[in-house]
Amino acid sequence: MTYLAPVNINIDEKTIGTVDVWRCASCKRKFCEEKQLGIESISEIVGMPRIGDDEKWGVIVSKIQKGKDKWKLVRLKQNGIIKYETADEKILDLKIEDYKIVDDFHTSFLVEDHLNRAVEI
Numbered sequence: 001m002t003y004l005a006p007v008n009i010n011i012d013e014k015t016i017g018t019v020d021v022w023r024c025a026s027c028k029r030k031f032c033e034e035k036q037l038g039i040e041s042i043s044e045i046v047g048m049p050r051i052g053d054d055e056k057w058g059v060i061v062s063k064i065q066k067g068k069d070k071w072k073l074v075r076l077k078q079n080g081i082i083k084y085e086t087a088d089e090k091i092l093d094l095k096i097e098d099y100k101i102v103d104d105f106h107t108s109f110l111v112e113d114h115l116n117r118a119v120e121i
């Protein structure tokens with residue numbers, strides 16, 4: 001596993017979190033880890049979640065929540081529905097079209113499109 005790049009998550013030009021992106025040398029799959037600023041990482045590389053061949057790493061952004069609750073690292077399929085747990089522990093069914101959330105109150109972006117960059121949310 002080699003470290004590939006970070007994607008910084010910004011609010012008002014201030015970085016509030018990071019997605020660290022790693023790549024497996026043998027299968028070339030990417031693994032991502034969500035880091036909230038000021039909170040120690042709890043996952044180890046060995047415990048990184050698997051990602052399916054039909055999935056991509058993405059970040060869901062809430063238009064309602066604020067601060068650290070405004071974003072979450074997820075695995076997006078190309079199309080379908082994702083069960084999304086909000087900060088107040090409600091489960092929402094969000095629609096995905098072409099690896100993007102289609103919803104009035106949520107949006108998303110793909111991690112692979114923003115390597116080594118900051119994304120303003």
Ligand SMILES: [Zn+2]
Nearest residue numbers: 024026027028
């Ligand atoms: Zn691998």
